[in-house]
Amino acid sequence: GENVEQHPSTLSVQEGDSAVIKCTYSDSASNYFPWYKQELGKGPQLIIDIRSNVGEKKDQRIAVTLNKTAKHFSLHITETQPEDSAVYFCAASFSSNTGKLIFGQGTTLQVKP
Amino acid sequence: GAVVSQHPSRVICKSGTSVKIECRSLDFQATTMFWYRQFPKQSLMLMATSNEGSKATYEQGVEKDKFLINHASLTLSTLTVTSAHPEDSSFYICSAELAGVNNEQFFGPGTRLTVL
Numbered sequence: 001g002e003n004v005e006q007h008p009s010t011l012s013v014q015e016g017d018s019a020v021i022k023c024t025y026s027d028s029a030s031n032y033f034p035w036y037k038q039e040l041g042k043g044p045q046l047i048i049d050i051r052s053n054v055g056e057k058k059d060q061r062i063a064v065t066l067n068k069t070a071k072h073f074s075l076h077i078t079e080t081q082p083e084d085s086a087v088y089f090c091a092a093s094f095s096s097n098t099g100k101l102i103f104g105q106g107t108t109l110q111v112k113p
Numbered sequence: 114g115a116v117v118s119q120h121p122s123r124v125i126c127k128s129g130t131s132v133k134i135e136c137r138s139l140d141f142q143a144t145t146m147f148w149y150r151q152f153p154k155q156s157l158m159l160m161a162t163s164n165e166g167s168k169a170t171y172e173q174g175v176e177k178d179k180f181l182i183n184h185a186s187l188t189l190s191t192l193t194v195t196s197a198h199p200e201d202s203s204f205y206i207c208s209a210e211l212a213g214v215n216n217e218q219f220f221g222p223g224t225r226l227t228v229l
Contacts, residue, residue: 036220043119043206043220044157089156098170099145099210101218103156 002027004092006104014112019080021107023090024072032093033066033073034101037086044089048075080111116140117209119221126197127229133193134224136207142187143209147218148180151204163190187212197228 003026013019025033031052036044050057050064050073057064061080066073073092077084087108091101116139126132136146144165149157161182162170169182181193190209194201204225208218 032217034217041223041225043117043222046217046219049217098162099218100147100159100162105156 002030002092002094002102004090004102004104006090006107008107009105010108010110012110012112013080015080015082017080019075019077019084019109019111021075021088021090021109022072023074023092023104024070025092025102026071027092027094027102028068028071030092030094032101033064034091035062035064035075036089036091038089038106039086047088077109080109082111082113085109085111115211115219117207117219117221119205119207119224121224122222123225123227125227125229128198129196131193131195132197132226133191134205134207134226136190136192136209136221138188138209138219141209142212143190144187144212145210146184146190147208147210148182148190148192149206149208151206151223153204157206160192194226197226199228202226202228 006023034049037047038044048062061078063076087106089106090104094100118137120135146163148160151157160175163182163184165184171177184190204223206223208220211217
């Protein structure tokens with residue numbers, strides 16, 4: 001079945017460094033790829049998303065890249081800050097166009113001051 | 114914009130009782146809402162898709178008679194956990210899909226259910 005693999009499961013960086021989280025998906029028909037940030041005890045918050053008709057999207061310190069041929073997409077956070085510490089989830093849309101999303105396993109990002 | 118609320122945020126109940134969780138889209142209409150369950154340190158697991166005015170679609174392995182879903186309006190979906198047991202204790206999160214914008218979902222803050 002459809003699957004999304006996310007790596008790494010944990011990531012620790014120094015404040016100011018960059019962080020990269022990678023995901024691969026199995027369904028070549030997936031066309032929507034959001035990233036969510038989840039803080040402890042809270043619901044996921046959409047931070048950036050990309051659709052299959054573009055290869056890269058930026059929003060200030062956050063960027064997402066998509067390689068449809070290789071079926072992988074990545075989240076890039078530059079100039080990390082302690083408040084970026086959280087769990088990050090990637091997701092990919094189901095091919096059946098039901099609006100359903102398949103989530104990756106999550107990455108716990110720790111930014112050390 | 115695109116705010117989703119859930120109520121209650123926390124609930125503790127005795128085994129065998131039923132618990133209702135509400136999910137509301139506050140500033141937009143959502144023809145489709147989704148219900149997820151999240152266990153500690155794990156990812157979100159989709160339980161069901163809730164469509165306004167029609168029956169919910171449940172994922173494989175999710176008992177529809179145990180997790181009752183009602184989506185009576187374009188801004189409200191409810192999840193009722195019937196005859197709750199300790200193994201139902203989890204973090205339940207809903208999301209609402211922005212009407213007309215395929216796949217874009219906004220999540221509620223979650224409901225922590227503890228069954229004693």
